[in-house]
Amino acid sequence: MNLNSPLSASIVIVVATCLVIAYAQLFPDMAWIVIITYISTMIFLSIILAILAWFYRKHKSSIDAGEMAGIIENLDVEMIIWTEDFSAVYMNRHIRELLGIQGRNFDQQAEVMRAFGIDSANPMTVTEIVNSTSHEAHFTGADEEPVTIMWGTSIMKKTRKHTLFFSTGLNVTELKKTQFELASTNDLFNYSMGIAEIGLVMSNDMQNFIASPETVRMLALKNNTLSLKTLRSLVHPNDRLTFDGALKSTCTDNTNDIKSIEIRISSADGFYHWYTFRYKDMNRSDSLPIFSGAIIDSTQEHEKDLIIERLAYIDEVTEIANWNKLMDVGQETYEQCQLLECSYWVIVLDIDRFHIINDSSGYQNGNYILKNFANIIYKFVTPGGLGARISGDNFAVILRNYGDDDLPLRTAKAIQDEFAKSAVGNSATINLSCSAGYSRMPEDGDSFLNVFEHAEFALKSGGSENNTICGYEASMHDSIIGRNALERELALAIDNNELQLFYQPKIDLSTGRIMGVEALIRWIKPDGTIVRPDAFVPVAESSHLIGKISEFVLSEGCRQNKLWQKMGYPEIVMSINFTSTDFYQKDLKDKVFEALVKTGLDAKYLEVELTETLALSDIDYAVSQMNKLRELGVKLAMDDFGTGYSSLSYLQILPITLLKLDRSFIIDIEHDNIAYEIVSSVIRIAKSKKIETIAEGIENPNQEDILRKAGCDFGQGYYYGKPMPAEKLQEFFEENMKKTK
Ligand code: C2E
Ligand code: MG
Ligand code: MG
Numbered sequence: 030m031n032l033n034s035p036l037s038a039s040i041v042i043v044v045a046t047c048l049v050i051a052y053a054q055l056f057p058d059m060a061w062i063v064i065i066t067y068i069s070t071m072i073f074l075s076i077i078l079a080i081l082a083w084f085y086r087k088h089k090s091s092i093d094a095g096e097m098a099g100i101i102e103n104l105d106v107e108m109i110i111w112t113e114d115f116s117a118v119y120m121n122r123h124i125r126e127l128l129g130i131q132g133r134n135f136d137q138q139a140e141v142m143r144a145f146g147i148d149s150a151n152p153m154t155v156t157e158i159v160n161s162t163s164h165e166a167h168f169t170g171a172d173e174e175p176v177t178i179m180w181g182t183s184i185m186k187k188t189r190k191h192t193l194f195f196s197t198g199l200n201v202t203e204l205k206k207t208q209f210e211l212a213s214t215n216d217l218f219n220y221s222m223g224i225a226e227i228g229l230v231m232s233n234d235m236q237n238f239i240a241s242p243e244t245v246r247m248l249a250l251k252n253n254t255l256s257l258k259t260l261r262s263l264v265h266p267n268d269r270l271t272f273d274g275a276l277k278s279t280c281t282d283n284t285n286d287i288k289s290i291e292i293r294i295s296s297a298d299g300f301y302h303w304y305t306f307r308y309k310d311m312n313r314s315d316s317l318p319i320f321s322g323a324i325i326d327s328t329q330e331h332e333k334d335l336i337i338e339r340l341a342y343i344d345e346v347t348e349i350a351n352w353n354k355l356m357d358v359g360q361e362t363y364e365q366c367q368l369l370e371c372s373y374w375v376i377v378l379d380i381d382r383f384h385i386i387n388d389s390s391g392y393q394n395g396n397y398i399l400k401n402f403a404n405i406i407y408k409f410v411t412p413g414g415l416g417a418r419i420s421g422d423n424f425a426v427i428l429r430n431y432g433d434d435d436l437p438l439r440t441a442k443a444i445q446d447e448f449a450k451s452a453v454g455n456s457a458t459i460n461l462s463c464s465a466g467y468s469r470m471p472e473d474g475d476s477f478l479n480v481f482e483h484a485e486f487a488l489k490s491g492g493s494e495n496n497t498i499c500g501y502e503a504s505m506h507d508s509i510i511g512r513n514a515l516e517r518e519l520a521l522a523i524d525n526n527e528l529q530l531f532y533q534p535k536i537d538l539s540t541g542r543i544m545g546v547e548a549l550i551r552w553i554k555p556d557g558t559i560v561r562p563d564a565f566v567p568v569a570e571s572s573h574l575i576g577k578i579s580e581f582v583l584s585e586g587c588r589q590n591k592l593w594q595k596m597g598y599p600e601i602v603m604s605i606n607f608t609s610t611d612f613y614q615k616d617l618k619d620k621v622f623e624a625l626v627k628t629g630l631d632a633k634y635l636e637v638e639l640t641e642t643l644a645l646s647d648i649d650y651a652v653s654q655m656n657k658l659r660e661l662g663v664k665l666a667m668d669d670f671g672t673g674y675s676s677l678s679y680l681q682i683l684p685i686t687l688l689k690l691d692r693s694f695i696i697d698i699e700h701d702n703i704a705y706e707i708v709s710s711v712i713r714i715a716k717s718k719k720i721e722t723i724a725e726g727i728e729n730p731n732q733e734d735i736l737r738k739a740g741c742d743f744g745q746g747y748y749y750g751k752p753m754p755a756e757k758l759q760e761f762f763e764e765n766m767k768k769t770k
Contacts, residue, residue, distance in 0.1 A: 102121050102122050103121075103122060105123070106121075106123065106197050106198060106199060106200075107121065107123045107124035107127065107144070107178055107180075107196075107197065107198035107199070107200060108120070108121040108123070108124065108195075108196070108197050108198070109121075109124060109141060109144060109194075109195075109196045109198075110185060110193055110194065110195050110196075111141050111193070111194050111196065112191045112192065112193060112194070113155050113191065113192050113194070114138065115137075115138045115141045115142050115145075115147075115155070116137045116138050116141065117137040117138075117140060117141045118193060120140070120141075120144075123200070124144055124178075124198065126171065127144075127170050127171065127176055127178075127200070128140050128143060128144060128168075128170070128171065129170070129171025143168050144166065144168065144178070144180075144198070145158060145164065145166045145180060145196075146165075146166030146167045146168050146178075147166075155194070158180070158182050158194075158196075159182050159183070159184065159194065161182075162181065163179045163180065163181055164179070164180045164181075164182070165177060165178075165179055165180075165201075166178045166179075166180055166198075170202075174202075175202065176200065176202050177200075177201050177202045177205045178198040178199065178200055178201065178202075179198060179199045179201050180196050180197070180198045181196065181197050181198070182194055182195070182196040183195055183196075219241065219242050219243065222241060222242075222243045223242065223243050223246070226243065226247070226325065226326055227243060227323050227324070227325050228240065228241055228243040228244030228245075228246075228247045228248070228323065228324040228325075229241035229243070229244060229321070229322070229323055229324075230244055230260070230320075230321075230322045230324065231320065231321050231322070232257075232320045233320070235257065235276060235279070235320060236256065236257050237254060237255075237256055237257070238254070238255050238256070238257065238260055239253055239254055240253045240254070240255060241253070244324060246297065247296060247297060247302075247324070247326060248263060248294060248295070248296055248297060249296070249297035257276075261273075263294050263295045264292055264293070264294055264295075265292065265293035265294070265295075265301050266412040266413070267293070267412050267413055268292035268293050269412075269413070270362075270365050270369070270371075270413045271290050271291075271292055271361075271365070272290070272292055272306075273369060274290075274364075274365045274368050274369060275288065275290045275306065275308060276320075277368055277369055278368060279308060279320050286309070287307055287308070287309045288307070288308055288309070289305060289306065289307045289308075290305075290306050290308075291303060291304070291305055291306070291327065291331070292304060292306055294324070296326075302326050302328040303326070303327045303328045303330075303331035304324045304325060304326055304327060305324070305325045305327040306322055306323075306324050307322065307323045307324075307325070308320065308321065308322035308323070309321055309322070341353055342354035342357070344403075344417070344418040346396050346399055346400065346418070347399050347400050347402075347403035347418045348400070348403070349403045349406075349407060349416050349417060349418055350415055350416065350417035350418070351417060351418060352417065352418075352419050352420060354415070354417055355415065355417035355419065355425055355427075355481075356477065356478065358415045358417075358427065359375070359415075359427060359470075359477035359478075359480075359481060360476065360477040360478075362413075362415075362427060362470065362477065363470055363471055363476060363477040363480065366470055366471040367471055371429070371430070372429075372430035372432075372469060372470065372471070372472065373414070373427055373428060373429055373430055373469070373470040374426075374427070374428040374429075374430050374436060374437045374440075374467055374468075374469055374470070375425065375426075375427055375467060375468050375469075375470055375473075375477075375480050375481055375484045376425065376426040376427075376428065376437050376440060376441055376465055376466070376467040376484060377419070377423065377424070377425050377465065377466050377467070377481065377484040377485050377487075377488050378402075378406065378423070378424045378425070378426070378441065378444065378463050378464070378465045378488075379422060379423050379424075379463060379464050379465070379488055380398070380399075380402060380422035380448075380461070380462075380463045381462045381463055381464055381495040381496065381646075382495070382609055382613070382646050382647065383395070383398075383421065383422030384422075384610065384613065385609060385613035385646065385647050385650060386398060386459055386461075386647065388613055388614065388615040388650070389459070389613065389647055389649070389650030389653070390459065390650075398461070399418070399422065401448075401451050402422075402424065402448060402451075402463070403416065403418060403424065405444055405447045405448055405451065406424055406426050406444055408447070409426060409428070409440050409443065409444060410426060410427075410428070411428055411429055412429070413429050414426065414427045414428045414429055415427045425481065425484070426440070427470075428440060430469065430470075437465075437467035437498075437500065438467075438498055438500070441465035441467065441498045442498065444463065444465070445462060445463055445465075445496060445498075448461050448462065448463055449461050449462060459646075459647045459649075459650075460495075460645075460646055460647065462495045462496040463496070464488060464491050464494075464495060464496060464497045464498070464499075465488060465491075465497070465498045465499070466484045466485060466486065466487030466488025466489070466490065466491065466498075466499045466500075466501065467484050467487060467498075467499075467500055467501065468480050468481075468483040468484040468486075468487060468500070468501035469501075473501050483501040483505075483506070484501060486501060486505045486506060486509040487499040487500055487501040487502075487505060489509060489512065489571060490505045490508065490509065495646070512568055515565065515568050516568055516572050516574065519552070519565055519568060519569060519574055520574060522552055522554075523574065523577050523578065523581070525555075527552055527553055527554060527555070528550060528551070528552055528553075528578065528581060529550070529551050529552075529553050529754065530548045530549070530550060530551070530582065530585050530586060530589065530755070531548075531549050531550070531551050531752035531753055531754055532546040532547070532548055532549070532589075532752060532753060532754075532755060532758045533546060533547045533549055533745060533750060533751065533752040533753070534546055534745070534749050534750045534758065534761055534765070535547060535601075535602075535604070535723060535743050535744070535745045536743060536744045536745070536749050537742070537743055538733065538736060538737045538741055538742060538743055538744050539737070539742075540769060541765075541768065541769050542599070542765065542769045543599065543601055543761070543762065543765045544601055544602065544743060545601045545602035545603065545604060545636065545743070546590075546601060546602075546603060546604065546758060547604040547605075547606075547638070547745065547752070548582060548585075548586040548589075548603060548604065548605050548606075549562065549606070549752040550562050550566070550578065550582060551752075552564075552565055566578070566608070570608050570610060575608055575610050575611065576610070576611070579607065579608070579610075579611040580620070582605050582606070583605060583620065583621065583624045584624045584627065584628065586603045586605045586635070587603065587624045587625060587627075587628035587630040587635060588628045588630075589603070589755055590603035590628075590630055590634055590635070591628045591629050591630040593759070593762070594630075594634075596759075598759070598762045598766075599762070599766065600634060601634070602633075602634055602635070602636045602664060603630075603634060603635055603636065604636040604637075604638050604666060605635070605636070605637060605638065606638045606668065607637055607638065607639060607643075608643070609643045609646060612637075612639060612643060612651070612654060613647070613650060613651075613654065617654055617657065617658070618654075618657040618658065618660070618661060621635070621637075621658060621661060621663060622661055625661070631662070632661045632662030632663045633662050633663075633664065635663050635664065636663065636664035636665065636666050636686070636687065637658060637663055637664070637665055637666070638666045638667075638668040638689065639651075639655075639665065639666070639667060639668060639685075640667075640668050640669050640672075641667060641668075641669070641670065641672070641679070644667070644679070644683055645679065648679075648682065648683075651683070652682060652683060652684065655683060655684045655685070656684055659684050664686045664687060665683075665684060665685045665686050665687070666685060666686065666687035666688070666689055666723070667683065667685045667687070667688050667689060668689045669689065669691045669725075670688050670689055670690055670691055670711070671690060671691040671693060671694050671707070671711075672691045672693065677711065677714050680714065680715060680718050680720060681718065685720060686720065686721065687720065687721045687722070687723060687743075688711065688715045688720050688721070688722045688723070689722075689723050689724075689725050689745075690708055690711065690712075690722060690723065690724045690725060690741070691725060691726075692725045692726025692746075694707060694708050694724075695708075695724050695725065695726045695727060695728075695732055695736070695746070696726065698732055698735050698736070699731055699732060699735065705735065705739070708724075708736070708739055708741075709739040709740070712739050712740045712741050713740065716740060721742045721743065722740075722741050722742050722743070723741070723742060723743035723744065723745055724736045724741050724743070724744050724745070724746070725745050725746065726745070726746045726747075727744045727745065727746030727747075727748045727749070728746050728747050728748050729748055730748065732746075732748070733748060
C-alpha cells in the first residue's frame with residue numbers, strides 16, 4: 030500500500046470506524062470500552078502512519094533529487110535555472126566549467142548574465158531572452174577562448190515571489206568556428222579573386238554556368254547564373270569557334286590537363302576585352318562540376334602582345350596578317366575543323382603581272398595597289414576567317430564553308446571584279462586582274478600547310494593565263510609534282526648548257542631570199558631528246574628561270590647573227606621571243622643594249638617579237654618599253670596576230686615594225702574566203718601604217734602564192750624550213766643564196 034496516498038489512509042480509517050460503530054451497535058454494553066480502545070488505537074496508528082509517511086517521503090524524495098541532480102549535472106548540455114533578476118538557482122557542471130566557476134561562492138547574477146552574453150554592448154531583457162526561440166550568446170570562456178551558446182528558455186515555475194526560468198544551452202562554439210571559417214574562407218576567396226581580377230565559371234552540364242562574383246562584375250552579368258547561349262553570345266564572333274572548340278574538347282578530351290584559350294568577351298564597359306580563359310574538365314562526380322574555368326582579363330597583356338604581334342604577324346605594306354599569322358591561324362583553324370567537324374575554304378590569290386605594274390607605275394603605286402588589293406580581299410573575309418598577304422603579290426583568304434560549294438569561286442570572282450574596277454589614278458590604264466586557286470580544309474590536306482599548298486597547286490594549274498580561278502583536284506597533285514620536278518630539271522639544264530637556239534628562216538616573198546631568222550629555243554637533253562619550248566617556257570615563266578633563259582636567247586641570238594655576218598652570210602634580222610616577264614623589265618633597254626654592244630651587232634638586225642596579249646596587258650607601259658627599244662633601233666614584231674584581241678586600232682598606238690599573221694589564218698587561206706579576206710585586209714591596213722607583214726606557218730607553195738598576191742611581205746613556215754640548229758641554217762643560207770642569185 031502506498032502510505033503516501035491520502036485515499037488509502039482515508040479508506041483504512043473509514044473501514045475501521047465502520048467496524049467500531051457496528052461493534053458498538055451489537056454490544057452496547059461494551060461500547061465505551063470499544064470507542065476508547067478505537068480512539069486510542071487510531072491515535073497510535075496515526076502516529077505510526079505519520080512517522081512511516083515522513084520516513085517514506087524523506088527517503089523517497091532524497092533519492093529522486095539525487096538522480097535528477099546527477100543527470101542534470103552531467104547532462105551534455107548547458108543548463109541554468111534562474112530567476113527574473115538573473116540570479117542563478119542552479120547551473121550545471123558544463124556551464125560552470127565554461128564560465129570558469131569554482132565552488133559555491135560566485136556572483137550569481139553576473140555569471141548568469143555572462144552566460145547569456147549580456148553586457149553593456151548587448152543589453153537584453155528577460156522577456157527578450159524568453160521570447161527568443163534560440164538566443165545566441167557569446168562570451169569569453171574560462172580558457173580565454175570565445176564561446177558561443179545557443180540558449181532556449183522556458184518558464185519553469187511561477188511562485189508568488191519569483192518566476193523560475195529554465196534555460197538549456199547548446200555549445201556551438203566549434204560549429205560556429207567552422208561556419209566562420211567557411212564563410213570567411215569563401216569571402217576571403219571571393220575577395221582575393223576580386224583583387225586578382227579572376228572570374229570563375231563552373232558547370233556540371235555544360236548548359237548552365239555559375240559565375241563567381243568577380244565574373245558577374247567583370248562581365249556585368251544580371252546574376253550569377255547564365256546559360257551556354259548567353260555566355261556564347263558574349264564571346265566575340267571571331268572567337269566563337271575557339272570557344273566552341275574549348276567546350277567541345279572539354280567534353281571529348283579525356284586528358285586532365287589545364288587548357289587555355291585567348292578570347293574576346295563583351296565586358297562591363299561595353300567593349301570587348303581579351304580574356305585568358307583557363308579551363309579544366311573535372312572528373313564527373315556528384316559533387317564536382319565537370320567544367321571549371323577561370324577568366325582573367327588579359328587586355329593589357331594583349332595590347333603589349335599586339336605591338337609585338339604587329340611586328341611579327343602584320344604585313345608592313347598592307348597592314349593585314351602576314352605569312353606567320355596565316356600559318357598560325359590556319360593550323361589552329363585546321364585543328365578546329367577536325368574537332369568540330371566543320372570546314373573552311375582556303376583561297377590563294379595572285380595579282381597578274383604585278384611585277385609589270387610595279388615596274389611600270391613605280392614602287393609607291395605598286396604598294397598602293399597591294400594595299401588596295403588587301404582591302405578588297407578583307408571585305409570578303411567572314412567572321413572566323415582571315416585575309417593575309419603571303420609575299421609579294423600573293424594573298425590568301427580563309428573562309429568558313431557552310432556547305433556552299435560555289436563560295437570560293439564566287440568570292441574569287443567578286444574580288445577579281447572589284448580589283449578590276451579599282452584601277453584609278455596612276456593605274457587607270459593598267460588591266461588589274463588576279464588569279465586564284467582554292468582548296469578545302471580539312472579535306473584537301475593533312476595539315477593547313479598542305480591544304481594551302483594544294484590551293485597554290487590549283488593557282489598554278491591555271492597556268493600563265495590571267496584572271497583564272499581553279500579549284501584543287503587530287504589529279505593536279507601529280508601534274509604539279511611533275512611541274513616542280515621539271516622546274517628543278519630545267520634549272521640544272523640551264524647550268525649544264527642544255528638549252529640551244531634553233532633558227533627558222535623568214536623569206537622575202539618578192540625575192541625568195543632569206544631576210545631573217547626566228548630564234549626558237551630547244552632543250553636538248555643528254556640522251557638527245559629535243560624538248561620544244563611549249564613544254565618548258567610556261568614553267569620557266571612562272572619561276573625565276575625565265576630571266577636566265579631570256580638572257581641566253583638575247584645574247585646567243587645577237588652573237589650568232591653577228592657571227593654569220595662575220596662569216597659573210599647575208600645580213601639578216603634575228604627575231605627573238607620575249608615573255609611578259611622579260612618585256613616589262615625596268616632595265617630591258619639596258620639589257621638589250623648591253624647584248625648588242627657585247628656582240629657588236631647593229632640594233633637594226635635585232636627584232637623582238639611580242640604577243641598582243643602581252644602588249645595590251647598594260648598598254649601605256651608596253652608603248653614606253655617599245656619606244657625605248659625603238660630608240661635603240663631594234664625592230665618590233667607583233668607575234669601571233671589574230672589570236673588575241675586582233676584589234677587593228679592598236680596598230681596606231683603600238684610602235685611595231687612588223688605584223689606576224691598567225692598560222693591559224695594561213696591554214697585556212699586556201700579554202701576559206703573569209704580567212705583570205707581578213708588576211709588581205711590586215712595586210713592592206715598594215716601597209717597603210719607602214720608596217721610590214723609576215724605570214725607564219727606557210728606549208729605549201731599555194732599558200733605562199735596567195736599571200737604574195739595579197740601583198741604580204743614575208744613568209745615563214747615548214748615550206749621553207751623547220752627551225753634548225755645554226756650549222757644547218759648555214760647550209761640553208763648557202764642553198765638560198767645559190768637559188769636566189
Ligand atoms: P612562235 O613565236 O609563234 O613561234 C612559231 C612557232 O610555230 C614555232 O614553234 C615554230 O616551230 C612553229 N612553226 C613555224 N612554222 C610552222 C609551220 O609551217 N607549221 C607548223 N605546224 N608550225 C610552225 P616552236 O618553236 O615550238 O615555238 C613555240 C612557241 O614557243 C613560239 O611561238 C614562241 O612563242 C615560244 N618560243 C619559242 N622560242 C622561244 C624563246 O626563245 N623565248 C620565248 N620566250 N618563247 C619562245
Ligand atoms: Mg615568235
Ligand atoms: Mg608566232
